[in-house]
Amino acid sequence: MEEIHVYRELLERAAEASLEAEEARVLARMAVEDPEPAMAAAGRVRDRAYGPRISYSRKVFIPLTRLCRDNCGYCTFAHPPRKGERAYLTPEEVLEIARDGAEAGCKEALFTLGDKPEKRYPEARRELREMGFETTVEYLAHCCGLVAEETGLLPHANPGVLSEEDVRLLRGVAVSQGIMLEEVSGRLLGRGMAHWASPDKVPERRLETLEAAGRLAVPFTTGLLVGIGESPEERAETLLAIREVHERYGHIQECIVQNFRAKPGTRMQDAPEPSEKEMLAAIALARLILPPEVTVQAPPNLADDEAGYLRYIDAGINDWGGVSPVTPDHVNPERPWPHLEELERATGSKGYLLLERLAVHPRYALEAERWVDEALRPKVLAGMDAEGFARVESWAPGKDEPVPERTLEEMRGRRPSRMRPEFVAALAGAGERDLDEEEIALLFTARGRELAELCRVADELRREVNGDVVTYVVNRNINYTNQCYFRCRFCAFSKGPKSLNLRGEPYLMDPEEVARRAREAWERGATEVTMVGGIHGRFTGQNYLDYLRAVKDEVPGMHVHAFTPLEVWQGAHTLGISVDEFLVRLKEAGLATLPGTAAEILDDEIRRIICPDKINTAQWAEVMRKAHAIGLRSTSTIMFGHVDGPVNWARHLLVLREIQAETGGFTEFIPLPFVHMATPLFLQGRSRRGPTFAETVKMHAVGRIALHGYIDNVQVSWVKLGVEGAKACLEAGCNDLGGTLMNESISRSAGASHGQEMLPEEMERMIREIGRIPRQRNTLYGEPERHVKAS
Structure with a gap:
């Protein structure tokens, strides 16, 4: 004994x-x-x-x-x-x-x-x-x-x-x-x-x-x-x-x-x-x-x-x-x-x-x-996933390859395994309480049965909030210039004086060309134009105001969704005025909502690597708070799968949740998987090959869970995931397909090959194929004010 x-x-x-x-x-x-x-x-x-x-x-x-x-x-x-x-x-x-x-x-x-x-x-x-x-x-x-x-x-x-x-x-x-x-x-x-x-x-x-x-x-x-x-x-x-x-x-x-x-x-x-x-x-x-x-x-x-x-x-x-x-x-x-x-x-x-x-x-x-x-x-970086295990699929965001069958099997419960007690506890809190950083990061490590349960819970929350309706907006992207003096290492779109040999020639549209494209979009049934671009070396805040006025003069009824927090920050600085004052001027000139891009990862540990000369997390959040305060709502995004990981993703979601708790100004959460192929960060051997498909699914599912009660809409980017990838994410908490786009050149510049436009009838067919109900929306998730048939 x-x-x-x-x-x-x-x-x-x-x-x-x-x-x-x-x-x-x-x-x-x-x-x-x-x-x-x-x-x-x-x-x-x-x-x-x-x-x-x-x-x-x-x-x-x-x-x-x-x-x-x-x-x-x-x-x-x-x-x-x-x-x-x-x-x-x-x-x-x-x-x-x-x-x-x-x-x-x-x-x-x-x-x-x-x-x-x-x-x-x-x-x-x-x-x-x-x-x-x-x-x-x-x-x-x-x-x-x-x-x-x-x-x-x-x-x-x-x-x-x-x-x-x-x-x-x-x-x-x-x-x-x-x-x-x-x-x-x-x-x-x-x-x-x-x-x-x-x-x-x-x-x-x-x-x-x-x-x-x-x-x-x-x-x-x-x-x-x-x-x-x-x-x-x-x-x-x-x-x-x-x-x-x-x-x-x-x-x-x-x-x-x-x-x-x-x-x-x-x-x-x-x-x-x-x-x-x-x-x-x-x-x-x-x-x-x-x-x-x-x-x-x-x-x-x-x-x-x-x-x-x-x-x-x-x-x-x-x-x-x-x-x-x-x-x-x-x-x-x-x-x-x-x-x-x-x-x-x-x-x-x-x-x-x-x-x-x-x-x-x-x-x-x-x-x-x-x-x-x-x-x-x-x-090593190219061969690993976000947890440091081997990357076992050739699929990457933007590539025209089949969705990995293994991930679909896991999502649908065909690869059973034990679940960790701490994971079960975190998932049990979904929809009942605000999860903390550690719990959110843990959800991002789901595999096997855990992944199936994560997707199931996320989709239940989606159904609770949005029903079985999947929305989309008829819009056009207008990227008015690809010239930029910022040196973001993840970007293959912008062309600067020291650019690598990336896709496309440098260009700069004048306000008249931007207005012409807005008119063309209106005539094809669009209710929104999204305007973002590089930060041209000669740009001041006046350039953004000129673009807005040109579009609103040409198409008064068009909803203009434009200018990232970086553009707002830079525009205010170049005019020598406060962010608050510049936002007011933009609104008066016709700005209706802001895209929540330029966020990348809202964790300065990562921003110092991928965009060291860009606005930091606090500055991005400041622009968003001030925009929301004057009635300019915005989307929110995350651009993930490069040098980041579960903890950084959790911190990002917490920043969004904190802002939304204060302002209520975010309309949706949009995960944007890193398209790696032509980016300086990858070509210089400093990043992974974008997120894996499983990580992409998890971002949508965890976003739904972590932001439940704060942001009601989770959007999937068909440009980066393709039709089958988007369908899978619609089964993991997503309720929105985003825009028809008409032109999209940022993802294409990085190497994406899924096309630049999806017609409304194609979107509706895709939505019905998974047993859901399609509905066209406006930018703010209401009914479109005009009923011109999109083509």
Whole structure:
């Protein structure tokens, strides 16, 4: 009874704080005898840190060389030189393997190789010299660089013991590195034991490699090998050593808990393999000793069967490691990978989603400025989603591609998984209370069943507020100039003196041309013109007043929806008057409402990156408050999916909610997904490829929920999402399709290909196809005052 009490106390401490060394050793011994309590505690720790998610990396394995100067008693990967066989793969062979992997959808190239074979074999030294290299690590760096440049795969280097200079060299060409610590006692270096005659298995040398990687901020993989002769207490000591180095540098992204498999032809071919209890205890121990942010991984192919590797989930893993659809596990070729479909189904049977990640884990991908070399950073950003997981779809806003079927399945509840208690609690508050920043950010991380529930709740709120009516307005966009002296990095529309070679020639419309286009729109049935453009270097506030008067003189009945808060701010400044006074002059000249663009992300942390010379959050909000105060209502927008994420999105929504609570002046909320293709931010390698489709759906759904009771209308941009994308968002809280546009050039300039106009009959057909009721509206969501048929 006393031992059970001690065991329980240790588990409680492990779940809440770091165990002391002696406590960890005692826990290791107890867990081997009875792993179930430790597994339950480890599972709770894992669920708190990662939720119902198990990740993996879709990778291709590149065995650069099988020569090694060590003589590990369990290894069949390494062998001495063989007659007629090269010591190293050639660059061409490396690229052929990598290209096969890229074609199969892999994101990672894992280089496996022996440790410093040139120190043992003259054949290795000779071949390296013939290729122009002194060391295996130099050649590895060359091949990593080739693979990254030629195939886009992200290299992970696993070459054994490294000096600090080696680590630095590889950091420039590999997004992550690794070495299995295996064990730290040194006892297994003895004659006849697992690491006998293996100079690179000296624990101190391997720990020095971990230290060097930490000093150089390299996301690092390490782990222990279970069952090679170590005791349970020595496993604890190995994990404590990993914890200690991670606490100094924060760079251990994953710890692999790998079970020894006896192989014919090795010194340890008759050694007993670890029992299932030992393996489960070791996984649980890793989860309980290591900090929660360190991923715990166990290879599924080394378990006896599916039931065996599913027990690893019970024991606390949150990652399966690398799984290849192309190459075998070269270290354990007799153990084939489970098919990814099988692995996904099996993982789902436990209530967990299988999520693909990059070679660099999400936490490190999200902080790529610190953890990834500048040369590799664009590839990481382009390959990840807003949570740092792998982007697994080619779809992007503005691209003419089918909507990802996987997201539609998740939205419709066909990919079930557990829901996090905190997510359930946040969603339960929808419509009942104002959600806080943390809760809103949490909703943006919905996947699997959570995404289905998010969309269901958002659509219920939409039905409660708007019924089954979907509205649209017949309007025309007039972008009067694409010349701009602001340097917004997300913009491919504006042309300035230092513009990149983007779409279109610089132009500037005079007031007469703007008026002509307004007349043309009126004659085609439009009730609104939307006027926005670049900030031309010669513009003052008078230019905006001239445009307004020209339109109102030509078409007195036209509703003019024009000028972002940036244009208002700049116009007031150039005339030397207050924002209040300029807004009054604009209203007197015919301005009816303002577009809520120039908002991008209302979080100055992000604005400093994407639009550093633009108005800040407080200035944007000031213009909106003052406009609303004199009866000028406006839309509200968010432009998302570049360098932002759930927390920034939550802050943005809270800014809108606060303004709306004070003024009631916003007519609608319009998510605008970042169209990346031709933008400076993306072309310079500084952004993601826009939001994923799931993130786009979530923005509409969370917007509906977070702004419920404040902003009644949520609009979807068909220009950026296409017809099928817009339909999906209409099932996730949206009630408005926006305008017919007639001309739209801002999204087109960035690379969008969904067209510049949608006729009213096309909109109505699309709305009826999803069982909803179409209704034409005016800008303020009332009945149009004129009944000219739009064409």
